[in-house]
Amino acid sequence: MAAVATNTILICAGGACISAGEESVKDAFKDELKKFALDTVVSVVETGCMGACNLGPLAVVYPEGVFYQKLTPDAARKIVREHILKGRVVEEYLYKGPEGEIKPQAQEELPFFTKQVKIATRNLGVIDPTDIDEYIGRDGYFALVKAVKEMTPEQVIEEIKASGLRGRGGAGFPTGLKWELGRKSKGDTKYIVCNADEGDPGAFMDRAILEGDPHTVIEGMVIGAYAIGASQGYIYVRAEYPLAIERLNIAIEKAREYGFLGKNILGSDFCFDIELRIGAGAFVCGEETALMASIEGERGQPRVKPPYPVQSGLWGKPTVINNVETFANIPPIILKGAKWFASIGTETSKGTKVFALAGKIRNTGLVEVPMGITLRELIFEIGGGIPGNKKFKAVQTGGPSGGCIPAEYLDTPVDYESLKELGTIMGSGGMVVMDEDDCMVDVAKFFLEFTVDESCGKCTPCREGTRVMLDILEKITNGEGTKEDLEKLKQLGEFISNSSLCGLGQTAPNPVLSTMRYFWDEYLAHVEEKRCPAKKCKALIRFVIDHDKCVGCTACAKVCPVNAITGEVRKPHTINDDECIRCGSCIEVCRFNAISKVSP
């Protein structure tokens, strides 16, 4: 073994931190350590997503566990000179709380970290994802040994059934039951597939797991293959996740080398191997029948179910398809037992769920929480609430297949059933938070635009219906909508839900239907009063200058791209409404708060 490192600098190499400049920070750390001849005793380890993506690039310096945020190459050099060399914590890059209080061990002090229960993401930010030994050091592959050496496939299935684990991809089908159906399905060849075609806008938990702990997914798949009797596995991962692909490839190769994949796994008769299949990033390929078509080399389009994949899947053989996060939960369940897992969560939803927090929320990033936690705890305690003293308006769960939940339901426990009752779904775990400045008609339009783009075009309700719905929404946000349009929108939504071929179409109207359910007044205001209460829809708002406040500094007139603002120096200015394009640049530059948006 190499010399034991004295300090370790763990750098978050999740996608968000990488785009925030992690690589240059890492290089700066390494260069500076070399300068002081410390490169052999201080190791710099790139690890998976630590979750606090809005604070990136992140690094934690061990053994003290000091949590540094928003790093730059200069900051890295300073940390080497001050912290590593002289033992002085560099305060300016520590996490600071809302009142400016400094938190050196943020991971042990902040509710963002302490309120989480990590099962699927247990190794994220802790191990080097490219080092299989570190995974083994954290009990990796012990569950596989236990399953293959001490348990029959039936016992493995019983254990997963007893744990109450349900599919984390969105629909929440009991995993143990799916495996049992797979086991009982007749066929000489069976397949197991990992669905890593994560495509919801704002959801990135699967990517984080694949990038930060690829071995847990592989181990979960091998255990699943053992349980159902599969000989070949596929991980269907989208091409937009190059880092996940790179780390998966390394992990698969290492797992083969160690004998966890391939022929006679752990010296037994059990043979199983995994191949990657790279998807081209079509949202519909996350639908399991379309995903299988894509793996087979066909065009990624869904087909009618039944037959279900467990009966007739890839190349007509029984196929079990599970999501990334589902597989990541398998090894801990086998190792610690179904009872332990079932003790976490609610009556019908066991264990934890990983959520990607996005939108108008202070701590954007990745969190894993026990099922049954309330939305209020999740958004306000862990997520840190809404920035800029704005009011919470709604949260969208389940991405374009889900719906929104308004403020009055903030105390709802998060589990599959309660979310369904509210007209939305758990989905893969994306949570987009909206504040008072967001127009719900506009939000519905955004998600519908996405599904219209992603509709594969095979069935008419989805291909034509969603397009017509979007046209109506555009009409409404342009101030040309009528009450009949609202009725038509509702009818059409219900019709598309009932008659589309696959999940994409069946759920596409959800954002529209749920915003209509909770924010009917807002739709009415658009249609009857031609008013946008959130002052977001451009056709329904005007910009005006308050002549009492305007001092005539000319800043707005200078910035206006269409020269719509006129007025003499030191005299109140005026916006010519016919020329104004509602870009909002003038509001941003006005230092006297003299410009405001009005909707009639």
Added chain:
Amino acid sequence: MPKIKSLEELMKIKEDAIKDLKLRQSGKRGKVIVAMGTCGIAAGAKETLKAIVDAINEFGVDDIAVVQSGCMGLCDVEPTVEVSLMDEEPVIYGNVTPEQARRIVEKHLKNGEIVADLVVKRGEV
């Protein structure tokens, strides 16, 4: 790398890996602090640090963190090394050459005996 076939083989890898992981986490039996101020480095603290790390590997001491610090104000007896174990008063050793560093690891960290002839100070600085 031969293929793994048994729990024992897996356990062996885990134990080795844990050594690396443990050093990273807090919550250990204690730590060794090598003063790496300008004075310490000038007096040879880098070699001392390296010797400590090597000795820790050699003697299989896996629950001690090696940490660097700045000058603790004892510049005339640099390189200085502080051994701070849980429920024990910290001990500061002075003039620690690589050879003496090895002795400290073996005697103090491994066997729990204080190396009396090198002690500069007991207790907090």
